[in-house]
Amino acid sequence: MRHIISVLMENEPGALSRVVGLFSQRNFNIESLTVAPTEDSTLSRLTVTTIGSDRVIEQITKQLNKLIDVVKVVDLTEGDHIERELMMIKLKASGQMRAEIKRTADIFRGQIIDVTPTTYTVQLTGASDKLDAFIETLGTTHIMEVVRTGVSGLSRGEKVLSL
C-alpha cells in the first residue's frame, strides 16, 4: 500500500543524504520526495511517498526515527490528511489542440502559465492521481515535458507535526 510519511528534521548539511541513504541501504522504495525548510529555519519538513507492506512501513518509520537528525516522523496515511502535488506540463499546442488543451486545463482547474505560438505550459495542483488523470486525458503524443514536485501533505484538523 502507498504511504505518505512526513518527517520533521534538523535543517543541517547531510541530513537529507542520511534519509535518502537509509532508503537505499535498507532496500526501501521511494516513490517521491520533497523537502524544504519550515517557518522555523532550523527545521526542515520532508515528505516521502513509499509503497510497502505494514511491516515494511513500520520499519521505515522506526528507522527514520532512529536517525539523529530526525525530530519527528508521522505516517499521514494512518489518519485523515490532505495531500497535494504540483505539476508543470509543456504541451504541443497548435490548431485545434489549442482550444482542447485550454478546455481540459479548465476542467482540471489548471492554469496556463506560459504561451508560445506552438506550445502551452499548464500548471496543475492536486492529489497525484488527479495529475495522472490529466496526463492520461491529453494523451502522451502532445506532451513535450512534465515536471512534478512530488507529494506534500499534512494531517487534517488540529493535529500537527511540530516540536
Add this chain to the structure above:
Amino acid sequence: MEQLSGAQMVIRALQDEGVKHIYGYPGGALLHIYDALFQQEEVQHVLVRHEQAATHMADAYARATGKAGVALVTSGPGATNAITGIATAYMDSIPMVVITGQVMSFLIGEDAFQETDMIGVSRPVVKHSFSVQNPEDIPSIIKKAFHIAESGRPGPVVVDIPKDMTNPTDRFNYEYPKSIKLRSYNPVSRGHSGQIKKAIDMVLGAKRPVIYAGGGVIMGDASAELTELAKLLNAPVTNTLMGLGGYPGTDRQFIGMLGMHGSYEANMAMHHADLILAVGARFDDRVTNGVDKFCPTAKIIHVDIDPASISKTIQADVPIVGPAKHVLQEMIELVKGSKKQPGKESIDSWWQQIEEWRGRHGGRFRTDDSELMKPQQVIEMLSKVTKGDAYVCSDVGQHQMFAAQYYKFNKPNRWINSGGLGTMGFGLPAAMGVKMNFPDEEVVCVTGEGSIQMNIQELSTISQYDIPVKVICLNNQSLGMVRQWQDMNYESRHSQSYMKSLPDFVKLAEAYGHVGMKVEKYEDLEAAMTEAFSLKDRMVFMDIAVDPFEHVYPMQVPRGSMRDMWLSKTERT
C-alpha cells in the same frame, strides 16, 4: 576563558572526557592535532601499523569496559582503512568515536590530495557523524559524539575535521560542556510498565519458557539482573554469540549458545518453547534460521533498547522498548511480589526434557585415533589453563565458533568477537586494545592462520608498546569455515580455501621480538600452554597444528527450523 587552537581543543576535549588511550596513525590532515598531542601527557597515543587495527583496538576497549573507544586517522586512505573497523562496531552496537582528518575546507570537493568524502563513505555504518565547520564547535561536537556513541543503542560516531579547523595560530574560547541535550535524540530510559507487567504474567504462566539473551545484556550492564531473574524463574538461558558471558557459562541453567552453531539443547529448547523472553537480542538470521519455521509454538516477549529491532524479522507478541537493566530490574520486582509463581511441575518436566537433550548430544566433539589434534581440545585446554577467566578476543571462522562453544564464560565483557560483520583480522588488535587497559589480566587472541594474517603487522605495535597478549592460532592450513561449507554444499571442491605458502609463524613472531611456539601433538599442549601463560611480560604466538578436516557442529540446516541440525558429518536431527 582559556584560548585554544582547534587542534588543542580536540585533545583537551578528549582529556575532559577522561580518555586515557587513543589509537591512530598520523597523516597530513592531522599534523596540527598530532602536534597538540605531542605537547601533553594525559592522553596516550598508540601508533598502530594499519588504521583498521586502530579502530579494532578502540572497539575492543569499548567491548571490555562499556565506554567509547577513540581512534584517530587521517583523511583519504586513513579514513577508508578505518571503515571496516567502523562497520564492525556498528554491526555489534559498540560505542566508538572516530576522529578523521579532512583536507582544508576550501579544498573539499576539488579532489584534493588524500581527499575522501568520509561523511558520505561512512554514512551507512555509523550511528551518526559530524563535520566540523567552525573550530569553536569542536568541544560541543566531541561532547555530542561521546553522548551519542554511548547512550541508547550504542554505536560508532565519526567526527570529520578539515585541517584548517585545527590551525595552531587561530585560537578560540574553550569550554567543555558539562552535559548536552539534543532535541532530536532522546533514548528511552525505562520500559513501559504496563507491557512489563503483561510480559511477567505470561512468563509466570509459561510451561516451557526460554530466556534468549544477547549482546544488549553485555553492553547494557545487565548480566547480574539477567542472572537473578533466571534464577527466580528457574528458566533455561541461552546466549547469542554476542551475549556469551551475560549469563554464567558453567551454571546449570545455561544451555549454551543458540543458532547456526548453537548447542543441540539450546536449539531444541527454542523450537519447543511456549514462551521466549528475548533480552537485548535481535533475532538475526544466524539465530533464527528459516523465519517462517521459527519457534512455532512460542509467544515472544522482546526487550530491546532499539524499537527498530523489535518485530524487524520476528513479530513480537509483547514488545518492550527499554534498557535491559531497568526492564529486568522491574521484572525481578514483579516476580518477587507476585502471588503467582512458575508452575513447578511443568518447569520440572521442561528441565527433564532439556537434560535429556543435553545428555544426548551435550556439546561433545569426537576424538578419533588420528594423531591430529582437535581444535576443540585446544579451546578446552585454554579454558583450563586460564581457569575460564581470560579475556578471549577472537577472529572469525571455525576457531571463533569453537571458542564460543568450548570456552565457558562466567563473566560479561570477556568474550570479544566480531559477531555481526564477521571481520577477519579483528582478533589481534582487539586483544591489544583490551590488554593495554587491563595489563594484569590474561588476554588471549584465538585465531586461525587465515585471520591472523589479515592484521599480522600489529605484531610490530605489540613490540613498541610491550603488550603481552597470547595468540592461540588454530592452524588447520585452510580457511576452515569456507572449506566446511564447500565440503557440505559443493562436493568438497575446495575453491581457494586452503592456504599455500604459510609463513613459519614461530620465526615470524621471533622476528618481531616475541616468543614463538609450535605445538603439533596433544600430549605437548598443556605444558606448552602453561609455559606460554607463565611468560607474563612476553607476547607469545602459539602456532598449534589442528585437524584440517574438522567441522563445526551442530550446524543448522539452511532455511530449516531451529531444530534442523547436522550433529556430525553423518548425523542429522
